[in-house]
Amino acid sequence: xxxxxxxxxxxxxxxxxxxxxxxxxxxxxxxxxxxxxxxxxxxxxxxxxxxxxxxxxxxxxxxxxxxxxxxxxxxxxxxxxxxxxxxxxxxxxxxxxxxxxxxxxxxxxxxxxxxxxxxxxxxxxxxxxxxxxxxxxxxxxxxxxxxxxxxxxxxxxxxxxxxxxxxxxxxxxxxxxxxxxxxxxxxxxxxxxxxxxxxxxxxxxxxxxxxxxxxxxxxxxxxxxx
Amino acid sequence: xxxxxxxxxxxxxxxxxxxxxxxxxxxxxxxxxxxxxxxxxxxxxxxxxxxxxxxxxxxxxxxxxxxxxxxxxxxxxxxxxxxxxxxxxxxxxxxxxxxxxxxxxxxxxxxxxxxxxxxxxxxxxxxxxxxxxxxxxxxxxxxxxxxxxxxxxxxxxxxxxxxxxxxxxxxxxxxxxxxxxxxxxxxxxxxxxxxxxxxxxxxxxxxxxxxxxxxxxxxxxxxxxxxxxxxxxxxxxxxxxxxxxxxxxxxxxxxxxxxxxxxxxxxxxxxxxxxxxxxxxxxxxxxxxxxxxxxxxxxxxxxxxxxxxxxxxxxxxxxxxxxxxxxxxxxxxxxxxxxxxxxxxxxxxxxxxxxxxxxxxxxxxxxxxxxxxxxxx
Numbered sequence: 163x164x165x166x167x168x169x170x171x172x173x174x175x176x177x178x179x180x181x182x183x184x185x186x187x188x189x190x191x192x193x194x195x196x197x198x199x200x201x202x203x204x205x206x207x208x209x210x211x212x213x214x215x216x217x218x219x220x221x222x223x224x225x226x227x228x229x230x231x232x233x234x235x236x237x238x239x240x241x242x243x244x245x246x247x248x249x250x251x252x253x254x255x256x257x258x259x260x261x262x263x264x265x266x267x268x269x270x271x272x273x274x275x276x277x278x279x280x281x282x283x284x285x286x287x288x289x290x291x292x293x294x295x296x297x298x299x300x301x302x303x304x305x306x307x308x309x310x311x312x313x314x315x316x317x318x319x320x321x322x323x324x325x326x327x328x329x330x331x332x333x334x335x336x337x338x339x340x341x342x343x344x345x346x347x348x349x350x351x352x353x354x355x356x357x358x359x360x361x362x363x364x365x366x367x368x369x370x371x372x373x374x375x376x377x378x379x380x381x382x383x384x385x386x387x388x
Numbered sequence: 389x390x391x392x393x394x395x396x397x398x399x400x401x402x403x404x405x406x407x408x409x410x411x412x413x414x415x416x417x418x419x420x421x422x423x424x425x426x427x428x429x430x431x432x433x434x435x436x437x438x439x440x441x442x443x444x445x446x447x448x449x450x451x452x453x454x455x456x457x458x459x460x461x462x463x464x465x466x467x468x469x470x471x472x473x474x475x476x477x478x479x480x481x482x483x484x485x486x487x488x489x490x491x492x493x494x495x496x497x498x499x500x501x502x503x504x505x506x507x508x509x510x511x512x513x514x515x516x517x518x519x520x521x522x523x524x525x526x527x528x529x530x531x532x533x534x535x536x537x538x539x540x541x542x543x544x545x546x547x548x549x550x551x552x553x554x555x556x557x558x559x560x561x562x563x564x565x566x567x568x569x570x571x572x573x574x575x576x577x578x579x580x581x582x583x584x585x586x587x588x589x590x591x592x593x594x595x596x597x598x599x600x601x602x603x604x605x606x607x608x609x610x611x612x613x614x615x616x617x618x619x620x621x622x623x624x625x626x627x628x629x630x631x632x633x634x635x636x637x638x639x640x641x642x643x644x645x646x647x648x649x650x651x652x653x654x655x656x657x658x659x660x661x662x663x664x665x666x667x668x669x670x671x672x673x674x675x676x677x678x679x680x681x682x683x684x685x686x687x688x689x690x691x692x693x694x695x696x697x698x699x700x701x702x703x704x705x706x707x708x709x710x711x712x713x714x715x716x717x718x719x720x721x722x723x724x725x726x727x728x729x730x731x732x733x734x735x736x737x738x739x740x741x742x743x744x745x746x747x748x749x750x751x752x753x754x755x756x757x758x759x760x761x762x763x764x765x
Contacts, residue, residue, distance in 0.1 A: 207763065216678060216759040237682055244680020251762060255675050259405035264397060271394040272681040313679075 165228070167192040167320060167352050168213065172222035175208050175375075182208040184375040185222065190354065192320075195347045197366035198356045204372040206356040207325055213354065214247050214323045215239045227320045244273040248314030252326035254306040256298040262309045263294040266316050273317040284312040288342060304335025311342055315351075322346065324355045328362065340365065395689070402693050406668070409661045410693075413746065414701050416657025417739050421705020422712055424647045425735040429713035431643045433725040435602075435636055446569075447483070447510055447596035448625045448632070449610055451617060462486075462591040463620060465579070468503075471595065474616055478600045478609050481509035484592040486582045490550040490575075492540050498574045499550055501582020504531075510598035511567065518544030518563030527581045529562040533572035537564045548575065552585045603633035651742045654701075658746025662694070666749040673753040674761025683754040690750040698743030702736030709735065 166189035175183040183205045190196055198206045211217040212224050215231055224231045227246055234242055249255075256265045266281040285294050288308040298306050307327060314322055324343070328336040340362065347353055355362060363369050371378045392400075403410060451471070453463050468482045483506035488499040503524040508514075521529045532542050542548055546561045559577055566572065583589050599609045606624055614622040669690075676686050710727040717725030 211759045214678070216757075216762070240677070240680050240682045242680075243678060249678055253762075255671075255678075255762060257672055257675065259401045260398070264394075264401070267394055268398070268676070269679045271398070272676065272679045272685065276394040 164192065166190055167194075167227055168354075169223070169225045170209075170213075171224075173209075173212065173219050173224050174221040175205070175212060175217065176220045181375050183212075183219075186372070186375070186377045187222075188370060188377060188380060190352060192352050193347075193350050194368065195343070195353045195366045196355070197363040197369045198354060198372065199358070199360075199363050199369055200372035200378070205375040206372055208375075209372070210323050210325050210354065210356050213321070214249060215243045240272075244269070244317060246320045248317070248319035248322045250307070250310050250314050250322065250324035250327045252329040254298070254303070254310050254330070256306055256309055256313075258298050261295050261297055262290060262301065262305075262312075265298070265309055266313045269313045269316050281312075281316060284316050285309070287315075288312045289338075302335070303331050304338055307331060307335065307339050308342065311339070311346075315346070320352065322351055322353045324353065326356055326358070328357075328359065395692070398689055399692050399696065402689065403696065406665055409665050409668075410697060413658040413661040413743070414697055414704075416654045416661070416746075417697055417701025417743055418704045418708065420650045420654025420657075420742060421702045421735050421739040422708035423650045423705075424738055425706045425709025425731050426712035426716060427643045427647055427650075427709075428731045428734060429709060429725055429728050430716055431640065432728050432731065433713075433717065434639065437723065446625075447598055448606065449597040449599050449613070449622065450594055450625060451597065451613065451620050451622050452594035453619070454621050462588060462593060463595070465583075465590045465592055467592065467595050467617065467620065468506075470617065471597070471613065474612065476599075476609055476612060478605060480598040480600050481506045482595055482597050483507045483510065484579055484595045486579055486586065486588065486591060487593045488552050488582050488586040488588075490552045490585060492548055492550055492575075495539065497536055497540070497550070499552075499582050499585060500571065500574045500576045501579040502576060503579060504576075507576075510596070513568075514571075515566045516563040517566075518561070521562050521576075521578070524578060525580070527578050527584075528560055530559040530575050530577040530581075531563050531565045532561050533574050533576070534564055534566045535572045536575055537561075539573075550575070550585060553587070555585050555587060557581055557585045602636060603630070647738070651738055654739075655742040655746040658694075658697070658743055659749060662747050663749040666753055669750075669753060670756050671761055673756045674758040677756065677758040678762060687751065687754060690747060690753070691744060694743045694747035694750070695740055698740030699736055701743065702739030703732070705739060706732045706735045 168190035171187045173183050173186045174181065186209065198209060200206055208217065212219050212231060213226060215234065219232045229242060229246070231242070257268060260268060262285060263278070263281055266284055267276045267278065270276040270281060282294060285291065288311055290305060290308055290312070293301060293305055301309065328339050331339060343353060343355070344365065355366065357363055367382070369381050451467060465484065468484050471479065471482050483503050486501040488501065490497055490499040504521045505524050508520065516531065521531060530548065537543070540548065542561050544561050544563055547558055548561060549556060549558050559581065565576070579592065583591065599606050610622050610624050673686055713725045717723050
């Protein structure tokens with residue numbers, strides 16, 4: 163039996179007196195699509211940030227692909243982020259003065275070496291073949307999010323972490339982005355999506371529901387719909 | 389089509405994205421570089437011109453036999469030729485002297501035989517009433533120091549009889565010379581006349597040299613001379629060398645501190661722009677870190693940006709500085725100051741240092757925590 167890709171055990175994160183995460187434990191197998199849900203302030207983004215190596219746990223353990231995130235130094239964390247993780251943010255977070263193509267290549271640059279052809283192919287796959295030389299200000303929200311997805315995939319990460327990826331999109335673009343996530347899932351990618359949307363939650367294999375920093379329930383998506 | 393490496397692509401975009409703030413930093417750097425370059429140009433040219441002026445203010449190196457040997461301690465007349473054979477371009481003039489204890493009537497006087505053409509080169513301030521002796525081969529004329537002229541009642545056109553032991557010579561006074569030095573009490577004539585009177589054919593007491601350059605350069609020439617003139621003492625005239633060194637040192641010091649001050653001011657100008665830029669770039673840096681960028685790799689981009697500004701500011705400043713130096717030269721010194729190419733790399737290097745120092749606020753970006761930035765804090 164293969165070990166889970168993500169292992170979280172008694173994970174805690176405190177900000178002063180506040181417990182953002184309180185003894186959270188779960189595993190994620192490679193190829194799973196997990197939706198992390200819960201009200202605002204329940205610790206969803208904190209959990210994603212720790213798994214993405216953007217934040218450190220206060221206690222407990224979080225391991226991805228066998229790497230204990232809490233034990234990594236600054237340089238190792240940078241390497242972990244570039245090699246293992248693909249981020250998709252609600253605010254897209256593209257560099258405003260770089261073109262769509264250069265934004266994708268930026269992830270390659272911090273990973274190892276740039277390959278313009280591969281970056282172009284990634285943008286073609288998300289349907290942006292004709293928007294490569296546009297800067298973010300010239301792209302719609304949906305197009306910007308597709309650039310972010312291409313950027314997240316370019317280094318073949320083990321884990322895609324998406325924080326409210328459709329939160330700033332209209333319905334049409336939301337459908338496009340969800341379709342892309344579906345394709346990624348079908349292609350065998352492991353995806354953790356933070357979302358408020360029940361509809362998106364239902365697309366996932368499992369839902370983790372957080373309340374006040376605690377894992378309230380884990381359910382198979384098709385069972386959760388009441 | 390060939391595309392530049394990603395590092396250069398990002399650098400180019402960074403420069404374009406913040407051109408407003410960077411333009412202010414560039415103006416600060418260019419201004420500082422212009423003043424620094426102008427002062428360096430003025431310094432180098434003024435130093436060269438001043439050392440040239442100094443070399444008309446008397447000998448600053450003396451070559452003589454070791455003291456305490458009487459007539460046996462005289463040097464050979466060939467010493468100036470041996471010095472000339474060294475082809476030391478910094479030796480402006482070399483005048484041999486033979487001092488003879490003579491008398492005119494019953495009163496003693498020092499007769500100095502020398503080469504007048506060389507003496508003229510290194511003593512531009514000597515004032516002559518009457519005529520200078522034009523040729524070093526002239527054995528009929530002499531110059532009389534003003535004190536000696538008063539003592540012996542001599543004037544241009546008069547004849548003076550000089551005796552040393554059994555030998556006598558008769559010289560016509562060509563001019564009365566005022567030097568402000570020991571020569572005022574002496575009679576100066578050609579080397580050959582003095583040798584004839586003393587019966588010391590082919591001998592000299594010493595050779596006075598005028599050597600241009602800084603104290604260190606003069607020391608270097610002195611060492612070369614000493615190595616090539618065995619058996620002779622080569623001594624710099626300390627007071628003159630020290631005075632010249634002190635004046636040049638003060639000018640250099642003044643220029644050094646002015647440049648340092650100007651560069652600190654430019655650096656502060658850059659600092660203000662970069663501090664604002666650092667705030668604007670927090671989000672970009674947070675994102676770059678999230679994508680796996682290490683602090684040194686991200687900082688390299690910003691340092692390269694500051695370095696580029698330094699190179700641009702330095703090169704532009706150099707060009708403006710050349711014009712400024714020319715203007716200062718004409719207004720202050722009344723001479724055109726020419727562009728010195730060696731100032732270009734110095735100006736660029738100094739401006740890069742100022743730009744990098746001014747970019748210090750960007751180092752704070754290394755502390756940006758991506759989780760906070762991406763949350764929008």
